[in-house]
Amino acid sequence: MSIKQHRTIRDIPLEESLTAGTMLCAGCGGVLLVRILEKMLGPAVVTVNAAGCMSMISVYPYTPFKSSWFYVAMPSAPAAAQGIRDALDILIEKKRISREQDLKVLVVTGDGAAADIGLQSTSGALHRKLDFYYLVYDNEAYSNTGFQASGSSPYGSNTKTTSPGSMAPQGLSLDKKDLFEIWRAHRPPYIATVSPAHIADMMQKIETASQFRGPKLFIALSPCPPGWSIDSDKVIRVSKMAVETGVWPLKEAIDGRVKHTVMMRSNRRPLEEYLRMQGRFEHLFEPVLQENVLKELQKKVDDYWASVSG
């Protein structure tokens, strides 16, 4: 089957699905990715959202969407997506709506909802092979509540609940959950990681995903200017650095087989360059250089790429 090719940002559809004027922070990586995904999926979509920053996209009486929006509680957006998908199928089956009236069901949650409180309902939806799209905008913390550590926060990061101090100079002492592998263990037809600095790559992945029935999952690196302490105009640069240092591998898994879409095995930049761009890692450099922590972080990235074949 030949699918449409997306090579540059010139291929981004011009039609806007998410109009200007949301309440989110300027430069929010998450909203950028939601915008691209909504553009790609078009207006025949219902977006199911769990509590988090993206819940502030649609604030009564305004909505920036031409399409449908459904707010659910934080733990269960994939479960509500199940209800909507099933209901649409029943309505079509009973000819109460025509097939042309069908909607794509899209779940949008933060990493906290995805990796922690909503992991069970996500697992349930994957197990039931629910036909839906799921975008996790991974800002690596609970941002909406003020940037506390989530199961997706990286080792060594400074969050509001893992402040570096004399007892824990490195900040967070746990590793980031590997949501990609957690999802992959459920054998959905399609999973990918994406980044706001690689829009063509993301569009291509959405295009590929749309060929499959079942769960289509995207984990999107989503720099959060206030949480990461970066300027709004640095979001794309930081995202790019995440890919170039190899800390954010761009990959996809089709029927469980992993393929890296951008290879970073030998030509990686030092992780330090990525870390130095952000306030949440500042404590690793000042007032004293925490060399052992930096080494450990670099080793995690090196080990990852050493394990990548192909």
Next chain:
Amino acid sequence: MTFEKELLTGNAAVATAVRLAGVEYIPAYPITPQTEIIELLSKWIDEGKMQSRIVLMDSEHSMMSAAGAAAVTGVRTFTASSSQGLLYAFEMLYNVAGWRAPIVLANVSRALAAPITLEPDHNDVLSARGSGFIQIHCETCQEVIDSILMAYRIAEDGRVRLPAIVNLDGFYLSYTREPVQVPDQKLVEEFLPEYSPPEGYICASNPMSVASAVLDGRAYSYFKYQMHLASLNALEVHERAASDFERLFGRKYGLAEEFMLQDADYVLVTTNSFSTMAKAAAVDLRKAGKKVGILRIRMVRPFPRAAIARMLAGKKGVAVFDQNISVGSGGILYPEILAALYHQSDRPKRILSFIGGLGGKRLSSAEFRHMLSAVASEAEQDYLHMQSVLLFTDQDWGSVKGMLRIAGKAVPEETKEDAH
């Protein structure tokens, strides 16, 4: 007109009503004692006896999310739970009500952990009383089947548009077979037409925003109060549904049931299946010349305050039997009855509060007679205080003392005034 008569358990009565109502979607999660409902429905669907879709969810929280979302999208939806399951879904109860999703949930009452038990009381369902769900509490299997049908009529009515709980006691009703007149399918369709949401189905040509955030207390107050008013509308809508139901099926239901109430001086207020025993005790006491009656509350949310006040106006004494306990306060329905009567100039002088049947603890008819006699005895002053009195017999206390000894715990010194 001939009606089919069957011996049905309370659970089978629920399932039968769900089939008759033409429910299209059933997200499910197991919990005793409601499992039989879901097992029956899934069996009928598998055997082609019922056109519906059942989906096995990963928890009650997910189950409730799927149920509400499906109903908002536009299909008639049912689900069932009990006890811990209802509590696990609690966050979603408020959401589903806020979405104005007219699902019907059968709650098969079971007491709450800890300690864990399988037997019923009403702390599970009553904990949901502020959520926005309509609540109908049933005494018999016949009432269960009828109430599910009525619940859809009320929930889907444009003036209400709220989810509903039909409550039945675990074990006492869920597994008790009673003769039930199964309503005729054609008549059910006349009573309950196909579900069609007034704002249409969520689909490509009909985009909708459901439950967007409000950052304005005025908008929030507006929507919450709309739900409150819609819930109150259910009182009137129930009346209409009940009269249609009576015309088609010959059975009459009120917001509350009056049993020997008209000329009664003393009244016991009850809910649910234990009411049958209360009625028997009332009959006994009538024979002994005591003018007693029973008021069984059927609609618990919205609370039919005016109807109850009317029914209790001019009575000499009222005892409220609560099969629940709000820890630190007492019986839950007791203050609601007090509030209903407060503005009545001829309100009963004596309004007593009893708690019993916690965790399914059996009540003897003597205990019901005791409550009625306590309120009927002019001389008896013991219960004239604000505290709820726990019904706990000497035998009950005796067996607990035995258990305390086995558990190696100190048995509290016996006092002269053991509770009843």
